[in-house]
Amino acid sequence: MNSHFEAFKTRAEAVSAEVHRFTGKEEALAFILAFLKEAGVSDAPECGAVWSAGPFLEGARSEELRAKVPGLTFEVTREGSAAAKVGISQMDWAIAGTGTLVQDATGVEKRLVSTLPPIHVALIGADRILEDMGGVLERLRPDQLNYISFITGPSRTADIERVLTIGVHGPGRLIIVVVDAFEEVTA
């Protein structure tokens, strides 16, 4: 049990992220599959899902998943991401104090799946939630990584009459999948 989970969830939900927690990888996968189906992911145009592969998928699950969800691909391209409905990626750390997800986003595919599709599904291990930004910057270090991304809720703007509107240039929905037993996941 991560003592920061509840704080993280409260903060993330306060900025319109959707937070789901699962005990194991299988439960999380089942949720994602159901979610993709419900979101209408298919091989029709503009209905795909792009998954930027990470340690979560290790164990040759990708073939199996692809077979279950037509329209899901692990080949992340600019065009594919721009046309996709859902982007999926794994995050490295989270911050309880602000409800933030943090990722080494040096690889372009990680940014494509979390910026272009209207829905972003983010996976994170429950033991990866730290208290504050300082702890994260000791682990994801700017002196070693060229692009570090902090994501706190979906894309938002209040530029017209100060009215909060979700989903301007980035995703309008951020689904955070927290997994307790996140096998194969190490720094």
Next chain:
Amino acid sequence: MTTQFRESIETALHNPNLTGALGRFSEAYRISRAKAYEGIDFEAVRDQIVEIKGSASSNFEALAEQFKASAEARGAKVFRTADPAQVKQYILALAKEKGVERVVKSKSMASEEIHLNKAFEQAGIEVDETDLGEWIIQLAHQTPSHMVMPAIHMTKEEVTEVFNQEVEAGQAPDIPKLVKFARAKLRPKFLQADMGITGANIAVAETGSLVIVTNEGNARLVTTLPKIHVAIVGIEKLVALVKDIQPILTALPRSATGQLLTSYVSIISGPVPNTDGSPKELHIILMDNHRSDMAKDPVFKEALQCIRCATCLNVCPVFRLVGGHVFGKTYTGGIGTILTAWFDELKKSEDIQGLCIQCGSCVPLCPGKIDIPRLILELRRRLVVENGQSLAMKAIFSVVNNRRLFHSMLRMASVTQKPFKQGRFIRHLPLFLSDMTDFRSLPAVAAVPLRDTIKNIPQPKGGEKIAFFAGCLIDFCYPEMGESLVNILNKAGIEVLFPEGQTCCGAPARYNGAYEVAAQNAQDNIKALLETEVSYVVSACPTCTVALKYDFLDTFKSVGVTDAMEAAKELSAKTIDFSTLIKKLVDEGRLTFKEGEELGKITYHDSCHLKRTLKASEEPRELLKQAGHEIAEMYECDTCCGMAGSYSLKLPEISAPILERKLKNIKDTGASKVVMDCPGCVMQIRGGLDKDGSPIHAEHTVERLADRFK
């Protein structure tokens, strides 16, 4: 003041969309800011920011070189220049070399500062802003009115009109639909662009990192999709260490938009792969444009602690009336006035510096601890040194500087005002003076000033002596306030001296940039007030109290008077405001309230100098409660009443709506009296209530407490 400037104020004040939007925002802002800071020690955070940014601005040269070396070691190209023209040349040459046809930008005030879009357009390169607010104003051919919310001055109807005219007809004024439309229209631009331009909120020297915050996610797209990324960074964004990021990002989103963190923060420390696998070209331009000149200026160096959160705009009682455009084309509000004077030229601040009402609302909330009103006063002083004082001002100050002449003129005024006097008010003045009495009545000059009436009060002798600094308003308009003060202190067995040589405290001169005049006033007053040994120098005017306690020293420092510093310090140590002194005497048991009084509901107005400079807000409330009053707090009790000395004479069009708002807040409490500690505020509020025909009484705390002690 230029006619054009006056007209821009008039236009803004008569734009109900603007004043409505800004008024609502300023109210919501305070609440969301306070909520965002829950559980955070703001004072500790801003101390860290001052340390980080203050030491950075002492080391710009070394940090810029270190940043360049670090970023270049990671594969970025870093170009350092002092000159905005060279920034544009560099970018245009790069664009030409790489065959760039389309550019997308995320929000960058540095690029606004150098008018980069115009340069692209002249070179035939298509450039699109992608921050929604910036895109709207680009389409509308306007400039940003606010650093954080560039299009806050526009309504959804106006935005719809701009979209219909400039992009595609048929849009409806529905905000979610307008946002969706912007997403759809800008998406292909991101995908097609050859070059992405960003600014940076922080630049870390040790790692060559850029920290970019956005809510929309546009900076992530701008730094991901085009093959070239150019970041334009003012050198004031430099910090030494990675660990310096956290305090700044603790304050910036909370102070800017009341968020714990913006939706996106990107830390970019080197080139990343493009979508075709090639490495991105990363160019970082470190732009000086007078920032290092500022760093060398002992007064203005402080302004480089700014993190561009725009709090000083959001809490400014003037900004919420006039908006950003009256300030100029790039940086607006309080900090914008200072940046314009430096990044553009001092002369450009000539008119806009006059907008600062010196209420100090921004000071306790600035994450960089910048004393913006003080820096604006310094601009005023330098403008007067450079351009000289206007003839009218010169004439006024030559009188103020001659106490005998000044006082005999004030005595004469009590005679010459007769045709306009109605009771104790002047309700209408003719001709050009009418602006002064349009929105409030003025107090009539008293027939006999306090300096004469005080001689007739029998006082206890032989005990403690306190000197009374009356200030012009109490001395000549409200002598009864002074008489009450004497009576109260007499009850504590204290003899109140009125040193005859006292004259104007110098605040009017100082606030108009006439520091030499203020220094002379200071000299005269120090001599008069230290003549006899007293335990305190008390004043019932917070502006005068601040003058005696702080401004004399600062004025001497500014004009280089050194021989009177010790005496000024002695006076400063002895100076105390009325309520703080009385509270002390009550606490010591030297003054005792009459018991069992039920005096009813009043409301209290915090005067700017008393609350924010002298830090007294509980003392008067405590006294009024002990006297037997119940205090019904008004909304925005510590917001300026619009008087601000000569401000209400110079800019009555701004002073009037500020007063109107104050009067509404007073009336909304249902109290029959509004009490305050400043005779200037009494003049403004009492005059406003009289003009309105309101039955509410405006009183000084000294009057309210006059008969309350045993």
